[in-house]
Amino acid sequence: MTFEIENVSKTFVSNDDGEEVHALKDINLTIETGKFVSLVGPSGCGKTTLLRIIEGFENPTEGTVKDNGEIVTEPSNERGFIFQNYSLYPWLNVIDNVIFGLGINGKPEKESKKRAMEYLKTVGLEDFAKRYPHELSGGMKQRVAIIRSLINDSKSLLMDESFSALDVQSRHKLQKLVHKICKEQNKTIIFVTHDIDEAVFLSDEIILLSRRPGRIKEIFEVKMEHPRNREDKKFEELVSEIIQAIDELEDN
Ligand SMILES: Nc1ncnc2c1ncn2[C@@H]1O[C@H](COP(=O)(O)OP(=O)(O)OP(=O)(O)O)[C@@H](O)[C@H]1O
Ligand SMILES: [Mg+2]
Structure with missing residues (x-):
């Protein structure tokens, strides 16, 4: 097992006025080695924060993250991180x-x-x-x-909206390349994206976070064989189901 995320909460306190932002609340998640897991949810729900905590760039306010049994306290070469910028x-x-x-x-x-x-x-x-x-x-x-x-x-790769600025062709090529490398090297991937089609194409599991403070709202398992076909009915239905679940979060 690669990552064990136990009771992770994160509160940011402003240096300016001491105001608190509760970014994450009680996140419990186990990510097995070699799995491809996507994090999705509304803007500002704490996806980047969770990824940065898993890497060790940021400490949780409560709880722990373990990578192969060791508590994460700082970044490591074992974990690759692809920033948005x-x-x-x-x-x-x-x-x-x-x-x-x-x-x-x-x-x-x-x-x-x-x-x-x-x-x-x-x-x-x-x-x-x-x-x-x-x-x-x-x-x-x-x-x-x-x-x-x-x-x-690296044993794992944490990616924060890494393909967001790419044209569709490059994006599709890189999705396939990432998937191939992940499976060949049994790499664990945690992938933050707003693109639900991309998440369904690549993931073993899709974790939906609620609005801030981000909590795990729902976990979608994607059981379709690879390479996945975007025109497949099952594919389209899952994309719609997840988009609807996100819309419901935004409306409430
Ligand atoms: N270093 C920081 N200091 C203070 N507040 C922060 C910091 N980093 C993030 N936040 C706050 O934590 C919350 C979650 O931010 P985060 O960047 O994790 O969201 P996100 O889900 O990645 O959003 P997006 O989809 O827009 O990238 C936001 O309210 C943000 O303002
Ligand atoms: Mg983000």
Whole structure:
């Protein structure tokens, strides 16, 4: 089992006026190794906060997070994290950005570059390996940043709306790539998204959080075989069911 989230609550206190924001309340969740779990829910319900607590960027006000039995107190290389606004190293070209983390971990450069080229190919960036970040479009930079995180052999990967700024084709390609890597390497993925279609396409489980303070409102298990077909009736029905559950939260 990878993650055990026990009674996690988070209250932020403003430095300005001491006012409190209750972001999360009593979150209990177990995420098994190799599972793909999505977190969905209304804006401001605490999804990013929960992801940052699981990574160790933020401490919970109450409760604990365990990663393979060890209480999380700080970030670790075992857990990759893809930010919404990540940045590339401007002084390195695309391929050197992609293999940067592998170099730190002592992997041979030639092998790393070969693997990086395969990854770049899947997102149509093989011709841009020698270009520098300022020579890329926004979506291209995002693809490079995602690949840089995917190529590292972390045991888990926490992703915060990582595909939100991509065009549909790149998004679909990256969804498939992430799914393939997750299954091949038995990586655990926690994936925050507003895109319910994306969540149903990828996830083993979809966790719906309530409005702030975020609590677990409902857990949807997705039992369809991969690769999933968006035109499938079962697929469409589950997407509608989850969207309706979110609409009901917003209305109340
Ligand atoms: N560092 C912080 N200091 C104070 N309040 C914070 C901090 N980070 C988050 N919050 C508050 O916690 C609540 C949850 O924020 P969070 O970013 O986790 O929401 P979210 O579900 O990721 O929303 P979105 O879907 O819009 O990204 C919000 O009310 C936010 O203002
Ligand atoms: Mg967020």
